[in-house]
Amino acid sequence: MTLSADALTKRFADGTLAVDGVSFTVAAGECLAIIGESGCGKTTTLKMLNRLIEPTGGSIAFAGGNVTALRPEALRRRIGWVMQGDGLFPHMTVAENIAVTPRLLGWDKARIDARVDALIEQVRLSVAEHRGRYPAQLSGGQRQRVAIARALSVEPELLLLDEAFGALDPLTRGALQSDFTALRRELGFAAVLVTHDMAEALLIADRILVMKSGRVVRTGTPADLLQDPGDAYVEDLLAMPRQQARAIERLEAGHA
Structure with missing residues (x-):
């Protein structure tokens, strides 16, 4: 359970x-x-x-x-957390937002990068197109997808x-x-x-x-x-x- x-x-x-x-x-x-x-x-x-x-x-x-x-x-x-309104850090890129908790846990860069890219794809966004964007450059649905990816970052x-x-x-x-x-x-x-x-x-x-x-x-x-x-x-x-x-x-x- x-x-x-x-x-x-x-x-x-x-x-x-x-x-x-x-x-x-x-x-x-x-x-x-x-x-x-x-x-x-x-x-x-x-x-x-x-x-x-x-x-x-x-x-x-x-x-x-x-x-x-x-x-x-x-x-x-x-425990992952997703709120209404996404709660993304506006000064961080998509990749940086998703990587917040793995960085706090001391993951190495290669592991973080691989996890970030996998999650971007799993929430049906494009690594090439969205990885380096900031929240203000995304639609509401895209921001919420990033919020879900961030919540799932450490499995x-x-x-x-x-x-x-x-x-x-x-x-x-x-x-x-x-x-x-x-x-x-x-x-x-x-x-x-x-x-x-x-x-x-x-x-x-x-x-x-x-x-x-x-x-x-x-x-x-x-x-x-x-x-x-x-x-x-x-x-x-x-x-x-x-x-x-x-x-x-x-x-x-x-x-x-």
């Missing part, structure tokens, strides 16, 4: 209980989507997994050990993604979702994806965890949730992608 959270809890200094006893597991190679409305605790949960936010209760085990046994910096070098077992595709236009977003899924299956890493988009969760995730007011209200595969939402809130989250699918079917039927 790659990751497990047990009764994970976060109460902030102002007394706000943001996450209330959340438990889940993520197996090797699996993608878990955490979904819910704004303020439900999903991003706080994600940030506790790599100790960007420290939990006030519960435990997190990663790769066989408790994460509190590792220094936060060491933990974050073993982590686990990637954490916080609304990683949310700021992209629909065509770019769809292409990147498909490529991310293919890359995950090719490289075998696990992923925890925070999203507010149920359609994205249904299409990308192996399992979906639905949160409301800091608690888990439903966990299951996409098929599980579609067949039995089990909760009125989950039904509401499913309503929009279902309505859109039915509308498209009606349009297609009208042009048949």
Whole structure:
């Protein structure tokens, strides 16, 4: 098992209980989507997994050990992180951005260069065309591909993604979702994806965890949730992608 959270809890200094006893597991190679409305605790949960936010209760085990046994910096070098808006360093080239963590770990130049070039190709960019470019010279989709490559630079077992595709236009977003899924299956890493988009969760995730007011209200595969939402809130989250699918079917039927 790659990751497990047990009764994970976060109460902030102002007394706000943001996450209330959340438990889940993520197996090797699996993608878990955490979904819910704004303020439900999903991003706080994600940030506790790599100790960007420290939990006030519960435990997190990663790769066989408790994460509190590792220094936060060491933990974050073993878990890839991709955020909305890419978070690339604007003064660094594509190659330099991808190489940040390998350099911190003391990799030699030849190893770094080989890893950087391999990752650029794996995220479907051109080494010759993009290696020396700066983030400002890239499209939004290209920047997010570089952000994914950077997160994968030291071959982590686990990637954490916080609304990683949310700021992209629909065509770019769809292409990147498909490529991310293919890359995950090719490289075998696990992923925890925070999203507010149920359609994205249904299409990308192996399992979906639905949160409301800091608690888990439903966990299951996409098929599980579609067949039995089990909760009125989950039904509401499913309503929009279902309505859109039915509308498209009606349009297609009208042009048949």
